[in-house]
Amino acid sequence: MLRLLTRVTLGATARDGDLAAENQADNDAPLHDDEGDDLNLHHFEAPDHPQIGAIHESDHDHDIYDDSSTDIESESEDVDLRENLLTTRHHHRSRHSSNRVIVNRSNKHKRKQMRLTSRKRHVVASTNGSQLSYHHPTIQAKQNQMYLITTLLPNQPEQTEENLINKKLPKELLLRVFSYLDIVSLCRSAQVCRSWNTLAMDGSNWMQVDLFRFQKDIRASVVESLARRCGGFLKVLSLRGCENIQDSALRSFALKCNNIERLYLNKCKRISDDTTEYLGLYCHRLVTLDLENCVQITDKTLKYLSNGCKYLQELNISWCMNVTDKGLRMIIEECPNLQSLFCKGCEAITSNCFAQLAPENLAQLHSLNLFSCVNVIDETVEDIANNCPNLEYLCLSNCREITDRSLVALSQSCTKLKDLELALCSNLTDVGFMQLAKTCHDLERMDLEDCNQITDLTLHSLNVGCPHISSLSLSHCELLTDTGLAELCGSHFDIIQVLELDNCPLITDAAFEFMKPLRTLERIDLYDCQQISKDAIRKFKAIRPEVEVQAYFAPNTPPTTTPPSRQGICRCCVIL
Amino acid sequence: MAATTSTDMSTLNTALDKISNIKLKCKDGKLVTISKRIIRESEVLSHNFSVVDEVEQTIPLPDIHSTVMKQIVAFYDLIEDDSEYVPPSKYTDRPTKDHPGVGFFSNFTVEELQALTHACGYLDMPRLQDFILCHMIVDIIQDREIKEIRERGMMKTDYTPEEEAEFVKRHEAPIEVVQPQ
Numbered sequence: 001m002l003r004l005l006t007r008v009t010l011g012a013t014a015r016d017g018d019l020a021a022e023n024q025a026d027n028d029a030p031l032h033d034d035e036g037d038d039l040n041l042h043h044f045e046a047p048d049h050p051q052i053g054a055i056h057e058s059d060h061d062h063d064i065y066d067d068s069s070t071d072i073e074s075e076s077e078d079v080d081l082r083e084n085l086l087t088t089r090h091h092h093r094s095r096h097s098s099n100r101v102i103v104n105r106s107n108k109h110k111r112k113q114m115r116l117t118s119r120k121r122h123v124v125a126s127t128n129g130s131q132l133s134y135h136h137p138t139i140q141a142k143q144n145q146m147y148l149i150t151t152l153l154p155n156q157p158e159q160t161e162e163n164l165i166n167k168k169l170p171k172e173l174l175l176r177v178f179s180y181l182d183i184v185s186l187c188r189s190a191q192v193c194r195s196w197n198t199l200a201m202d203g204s205n206w207m208q209v210d211l212f213r214f215q216k217d218i219r220a221s222v223v224e225s226l227a228r229r230c231g232g233f234l235k236v237l238s239l240r241g242c243e244n245i246q247d248s249a250l251r252s253f254a255l256k257c258n259n260i261e262r263l264y265l266n267k268c269k270r271i272s273d274d275t276t277e278y279l280g281l282y283c284h285r286l287v288t289l290d291l292e293n294c295v296q297i298t299d300k301t302l303k304y305l306s307n308g309c310k311y312l313q314e315l316n317i318s319w320c321m322n323v324t325d326k327g328l329r330m331i332i333e334e335c336p337n338l339q340s341l342f343c344k345g346c347e348a349i350t351s352n353c354f355a356q357l358a359p360e361n362l363a364q365l366h367s368l369n370l371f372s373c374v375n376v377i378d379e380t381v382e383d384i385a386n387n388c389p390n391l392e393y394l395c396l397s398n399c400r401e402i403t404d405r406s407l408v409a410l411s412q413s414c415t416k417l418k419d420l421e422l423a424l425c426s427n428l429t430d431v432g433f434m435q436l437a438k439t440c441h442d443l444e445r446m447d448l449e450d451c452n453q454i455t456d457l458t459l460h461s462l463n464v465g466c467p468h469i470s471s472l473s474l475s476h477c478e479l480l481t482d483t484g485l486a487e488l489c490g491s492h493f494d495i496i497q498v499l500e501l502d503n504c505p506l507i508t509d510a511a512f513e514f515m516k517p518l519r520t521l522e523r524i525d526l527y528d529c530q531q532i533s534k535d536a537i538r539k540f541k542a543i544r545p546e547v548e549v550q551a552y553f554a555p556n557t558p559p560t561t562t563p564p565s566r567q568g569i570c571r572c573c574v575i576l
Numbered sequence: 577m578a579a580t581t582s583t584d585m586s587t588l589n590t591a592l593d594k595i596s597n598i599k600l601k602c603k604d605g606k607l608v609t610i611s612k613r614i615i616r617e618s619e620v621l622s623h624n625f626s627v628v629d630e631v632e633q634t635i636p637l638p639d640i641h642s643t644v645m646k647q648i649v650a651f652y653d654l655i656e657d658d659s660e661y662v663p664p665s666k667y668t669d670r671p672t673k674d675h676p677g678v679g680f681f682s683n684f685t686v687e688e689l690q691a692l693t694h695a696c697g698y699l700d701m702p703r704l705q706d707f708i709l710c711h712m713i714v715d716i717i718q719d720r721e722i723k724e725i726r727e728r729g730m731m732k733t734d735y736t737p738e739e740e741a742e743f744v745k746r747h748e749a750p751i752e753v754v755q756p757q
Contacts, residue, residue: 164686165713165729165730168686168690170693170694170697173693174713176705176710177709177710177714180664180666180670180710181718184719185717185718185719188717188720188721189725191735191743192722192731193731193733193734193735195734196731
């Protein structure tokens with residue numbers, strides 16, 4: 001990279017430009033047709049670039065997958081890229097002489113530019129004045145398409161001045177342009193010409209790679225190529241849903257990309273402890289590891305990680321059924337920076353998993369998800385509460401054994417809780433929530449779906465104790481009435497955003513009266529509320545059209561038509 | 577992406593507040609008055625702010641011509657956004673045509689653009705770099721076929737026909753197995 005930067009700052013443009021110009025002479029190569037339907041990984045040998053690889057993906061694929069998935073980490077990616085470019089500029093600034101080289105270079109080509117200027121002005125004038133009649137119609141259309149670039153790139157068929165971008169633009173700037181492209185466009189750029197290949201395949205553009213949209217198309221070879229291409233540059237890799245990836249590919253990846261910080265292997269079902277062994281051995285900087293649905297992994301994985309990845313902050317081992325207390329405790333005890341632990345559906349975890357931990361273990365944990373960990377009981381929650389004073393997010397949904405004791409424990413220790421999910425914990429009652437609301441004043445979001453013993457008393461205590469609640473799910477809380485809701489809406493009128501009230505049979509049309517003033521309301525769920533009428537919803541929507549009201553009313557069953565009376569005439573009688 | 581750390585920024589802001597009118601002494605000896613925002617956005621200028629002549633309130637800038645600097649000033653006059661520049665995190669977030677800064681450089685000649693490019697490279701102004709050329713070139717490349725990129729960018733390939741054929745061949749095999757070097 002440093003070499004590249006040096007080349008960039010010392011004006012390699014001219015040198016490469018000349019090289020490109022030399023190559024142009026014998027390069028009337030036919031352009032190939034890019035109609036392929038599959039993701040392709042090109043490996044390509046060229047005289048001056050021993051490794052040129054490119055992934056190509058057609059527009060067809062592009063349309064199928066949702067782009068949004070690639071944006072999840074885009075912000076942090078951008079930061080990384082920017083950091084890298086910043087390095088470039090620091091380097092640039094530290095050598096002011098290099099700027100002079102660029103200036104001098106421009107002087108060197110002054111004569112050429114002078115010649116160019118007149119032509120360029122001509123084009124500019126014609127574009128601005130719309131006097132393009134002497135152009136061919138298709139060219140004119142193209143010129144219109146070209147938006148602003150016309151001034152830079154004369155678009156005349158007889159124009160001989162090609163590769164203007166390469167000749168005029170500092171490579172640093174082109175590198176910046178490439179930093180904005182997604183991986184498909186980067187790979188296409190790499191096939192445009194050799195100098196672009198070098199820049200597009202520069203590691204700084206490949207610090208973050210998300211292959212989610214290709215999923216099953218990603219084979220081992222792609223990962224291996226990527227690892228070779230990116231090497232130590234790669235910091236974030238998402239292979240979510242890439243089910244064809246096997247241990248061998250990820251092992252060679254771990255060997256080459258030692259600096260990986262965030263690795264998402266969600267649903268890579270084929271990987272096993274062999275992969276994590278290499279991760280533990282070589283990728284010591286790992287901060288985030290997502291192994292959700294990697295069903296083959298066992299406690300060995302957690303042992304390797306606890307030995308090698310001491311900086312681990314976020315770990316997701318959801319639905320890895322083979323993980324037991326032993327493995328989890330190793331992680332908890334050896335990774336002091338652990339902030340987020342997701343163990344959804346890890347049914348092998350027992351009730352003693354968090355018992356007798358040292359006070360410093362889990363001290364930094366702020367997110368814990370034990371969704372559907374069936375063995376969790378009140379004692380487990382008490383252990384958690386004692387060890388995790390900084391907990392902000394806790395999900396105990398579908399831990400059906402827990403009772404008000406758990407809520408009391410949480411209220412005593414975890415006073416920083418902001419997000420609490422307790423769906424399907426039907427043993428919880430008003431008593432627990434009253435206790436919780438006394439101390440956990442920061443609660444912002446609560447999921448109490450199917451806590452069907454709670455009454456308006458719970459709403460009252462939340463109303464008093466938790467002024468920041470903005471999202472509340474009360475689905476299937478069948479004892480709640482308009483009174484409780486009215487009180488909550490009255491005091492939280494400028495903060496509530498989401499209310500889920502589906503299957504609350506006692507909520508009536510009157511509820512709309514106090515939901516109208518909720519200024520920040522975005523969504524209400526009212527499925528199967530028998531006392532809510534279609535008419536009331538319509539009136540409410542007329543007043544608050546921006547609020548999304550989710551409700552469903554089955555169409556009226558059509559009146560049963562009386563079967564035609566046969567009057568004793570059968571078919572054969574008619575015929576006869 | 578912040579050019580300077582927040583503490584540096586606050587020190588700079590305090591220093592900037594003391595001075596009312598900052599001028600740059602350009603290559604041709606002419607003085608160009610610049611806004612404080614330009615100084616904040618340019619990493620080089622904000623770092624060199626200490627060399628400002630307190631009597632004349634000028635910063636020497638011997639590498640950039642006054643005409644180029646005036647163009648930069650005109651561009652910044654056009655943009656009202658006073659916040660710190662955060663480059664778009666992805667392609668789709670780039671400014672649209674409605675943005676006042678987008679059309680600003682469309683009438684410039686290649687030489688002017690080149691001079692501006694060098695100037696903003698020297699001054700290290702990411703916002704300017706993006707508006708001058710980066711967004712335009714990203715427009716040419718993003719979501720287009722290779723053939724189209726070459727046509728629109730007036731690029732000529734320097735791959736040999738054999739190499740091109742190799743690409744095509746590899747397209748036919750859906751996933752290429754690449755042997756490690």
